[in-house]
Every structure is written in structure tokens, then in C-alpha cells.
Amino acid sequence: MLPVIDLADLDTPAGRERLREVTHHVGFFYLDGHGVDRRLLDGVFSVARQFFALPEESKMSIAMIDSPHFRGYNRLGGELTNGEIDWREQIDIGPERDPVPDATDYLRLQGPNQWPAALPALKSTIEQFDAALAEVGMRLLRHWAASLDADPGIFDDAFAHAPATLIKVVRYPARPSDDHTGEQGVGAHKDSGVLTLLLLEPGSTGLQVESEDGSWIDAPARTGSFLVNIGELLEVATGGYLRATRHRVLTPAGAPERLSVPYFLNPALDATVPTITLPPHLASRARGVERDPANPLYRTYGENAWKSRTRAHPDVFRRWYPKEAGCKLD
Ligand SMILES: O=C(O)CCC(=O)C(=O)O
């Protein structure tokens, strides 16, 4: 089973050292003691269920294809990971801001969300969820910084101004037992930001995490906990000391429905993630940042985000940025 960490234990040096070592080796853990009200989390699942139960045309009224900022709903089959179709429908929600005038490159990700007129509670519930999780995420980040002998506030500047958090509300439909077309719920990937807090429905299965020896371990839901993992930018900031762990969701024939709400804490689009100078006893154990020609890692968050958004949603990329998409995708 994956390790469990209680947020309250991180106030001691021993607790922080454990956080650091767990994230060095495994990169994933269950977080207890986060203090987020259970009623709020139940409310998130309740609006998620209501949204996915809406008629197709209501859901498509906020389709991502209509957003130049990659916000909104994708139906089953609307997203790719590793070039393969994922078996999930989802809404992507980011910070509610005006678009940047004449934006180029990744600044085009800034803009308004799309909210369904048929379900006003979605917006208010997600706003409360966002506020609660931002606080938990920032606390964790300060603990990580301290555990690496860095100034606990080293990440604050990058986050304080216009963080580009992404929230996904996701449903993997049950796969019929006679559907043998594939088993990719979401393909194996690293998260592209700094840190992810994943809210899972009690009882949900299908998520797997890659261990250090390359085998896959199951990460079932644990009641009352968030599942936490780091993203590529923390791997970059620590020279690979902390591990952005590859993970995937399997939905083989007969798999039950799964709902999840990943909360990706990210810095400002134009923020460059600071590099932490590790003390010698840690530096000697840093593995360096993984180099994968198919997945270049950038220190500016927006560049990383643009890479992953355009790759996951080539239809949106082509519709709004046809010239650029033509060069990259064809
Ligand atoms: O749905 C899940 O449990 C995991 C989703 C995930 O890894 C992602 O969206 O990045």
C-alpha cells in the first residue's frame, strides 16, 4: 500500500524528513489530517454526478472545443494521452480571469471558464473547493521546501501572483464486460505542474502508480484522504530529488464507473520555478531530471502547460490555433 502522511505531523523535522523521503522514493501518498470539511467534498461529488447526468446537449453547451483557453467539457473520446483515446468524460476548470489581449503562446490559456446554465451549484461548489485545496497545497509546499533545507517560502512568489490551478471533474464510465476495445482510462503520464491533490470516491479502483522498480501498484481510494503526488516542476526544482511519478487509470472490460476530481496546483503561467540548492547529503542522491525526448520538461510553467494541453486536446488546438497546430501535429 502507498504511504499515509498526516499533515499535522509535518510540523516536526522528523515528519518533514518522512515527507521528503516518501516523495523521493514513491512520489505518491495518502494525505490525512488535511482539515477540509467532508461535507464540501461530498458536495463536490454530488454536483459532479448531477453534471454528468445532464442531457448530452446541456453538457455540450460548455464544450471545450468552444474555448480558446482549453476550458470546458469533453465527452468520452475527447482527450488523448500518449496519442491514445482516454475512456473518460470531464470538465476542465481554471482560474476565472479575463483573456490576455493579443496573447501569444501559453498566455492564451488564461481566460474565463464555461459554466453550465443548468447547474449553477457547480461554480459555487468548485470555488469553495479551490479555496480549501489551495491552502492545503501551499502548506505542503512550504513543508517540502523546509524538508530540503530551503527557505520555506521559496515557492511563494511563484504562486502568490496569479496561480494557474487546474481542476478536472472526471467520470470514467463503466466499461461493458463485452467491450474489449482497450483498457486505457487515462494513459500513463506525469502531471505537468507542481503538485496534485486527488479526490477519489470511496471504493473507487483502477488507478495505478509506477514504483521505482517499474512495476505498477494499485492506488485505491482511502476514505477521508487525498491522494497526493508531485508534478514535473517539483522534479525540475529539485534536480530530480523529488520524483514526479508516472501513473495511469485502467478501465478494462467490466470495470465499474469511477469519479475523480484532480486538483493541480500550478504557479503563474509565466512563473519560472526556482531551483533549490540541495544540501550535499541530498544533492548526492538526486537523480537528475528524467530526460524523455517525447516529453521535454520546461522550467516556465506555461510552457509545460501549453505542451500538455495542446497534446491532450488536438481538436481544440487545431480549431483556435490552426497555423501552429498545422506545424506541430501534421
Ligand atoms: O482519475 C484519476 O484517478 C487520476 C487522473 C489523473 O491522473 C489526471 O487526470 O492527471
Ligand SMILES: [Fe+2]
Ligand atoms: Fe495525473
